[in-house]
Amino acid sequence: MTTARRAIPGAAALALSLSLVRCGGGTDLRQARQDLVSWSGTLAIAAEQWGRGLDPTPFTRTVSSAARDALKETARDLAQPSSQGDAAAAELQGAARRIEAGRQALDAAIARRDGPAAVRLAGELEALRRQLRTEP
């Protein structure tokens, strides 16, 4: 058997095992935490930039709606059983709810055209992001 012939089943086996690793084992809390950090950071920048009049309203609404969909998906993932413990998942679920509340508050600030409120929200979302990032 040549090296190439040996390599192809090897790669296929690797692909299969990696896909099993990804598909099995319930919720990946590390991934969920990264998603929450990422979207809280995204919303913080979007709120800051809109609040300071740098980004147009339609764009900020688009960012908010993309965040809503992503947060919904993360919350759904977190609702599944996790091998890393229910307490850790519950803590992340709480963080997801706080980010979603911040996102809704941003939508409300946009509707009121309240730039200073959006800048304040940016600060709160940024603090939440830092907290999520420093926790294990």
Add this chain to the structure above:
Amino acid sequence: MKNLLKAGLGVVTSIAGFIEVGSLSTSAQAGAAFRFRLLWAVAIATICLIFLIEMSGRLAAVSKHTLAAAVRERFGIRFQSVPLTAEIVLDTLVLTAEIGGACVALHLLSGIDARWWAVPVALMVWLLLWRGRFSAIENGVSMLGLVALAFVAGVFLLRPDWGEVAHGFVPSRPPVGSDAAHYGYLAVSILGATISPYLLNFYSAGAIEDDWGEKDILTNRIVATVGMGFGSVVSMGVLGMAALVLAPRGIRVDQYEQAALVLTQPFGKWGLPLFAASLFIGCYGAALELGLNLSYVLSQALGWNWGEDQKPKDDARFCTVYTIAIAIGAILIVAGVPPLKLTMLSMALTVLILPLVVFPFLVILNDPRYLRTHRNGRIANLVVLAILALGALLALVVIPLEVAGGR
């Protein structure tokens, strides 16, 4: 001045290699997740592409054959049928993703759902291909594409740690504790999204459209280097902006909305329009290039009359091919197919067929019947062999990495 205008072919080719929807998102993802650490992948992709593009142009200038026509003549339609079929599928997927990318750019600016823009964008692409001349496409798109230099200017304005930037050009392992599979996946994605088969044939067909001859050998070398260099610098600029703005906040690029935030910090109110204009022009230019390339490869492989400068009634089958492809692209985007998913699929397909596309270079570029005294030297052949080896390795790892490291 005349030689400067010839650079348009290189720049427009590089736009479809570096500034289109897939490359933009991959570079932004790489910068956001690993800061400057994946610059080496962009640099390697650029060197490979410069060599392959130069060879495609040299082949066209000396032999008056495009790459597809030479492969068909030298290896026969039987050999060509596999890469040709793969390239038609790949080009159609990427064309769809580019139409989608242009729609996303308009969506970011207007807030109107991207799907509503699919038909107007497709019509804009089709109309320029139907009515325009090749020179208008290459010079127009390459001039407008200069707007993407905003990413490079942005990096300078934000004053990065240049030591860290320089370190990024040295291939390195992913940082401890990071997602190694995602690092590998992004490195392969950068290579796969950049060294695209359609660029090679498009460039050689463009050289024929521009009537290059043996006197243009040096010009070809300069145009290939300047053109790919331009695209590469922009791609590094996108990666750098994501590294400077998104990475410190832990933001990963899962959606274009996140990438679109990067230029506001250095450019204020101009940031979003500059991002959207770069994305739109990159995708529009790439869609033109892909539509043309589909018509080129099919016409050249099947021996049909071809040429963008001919009237549609003189090369009806050539025009029919891009018309159908653009219509398919528009329909898929209206149906809600996400451009980012298509990009991931097309990247994997690109990597899988890369060895098949590169292998003919080794034969044709050393054949005196085509290149006479302008055959490949030892270094060029070594580079082709290295790209072949890299392509074979990437083809083996792309699917496992896409499963493990794709998001």
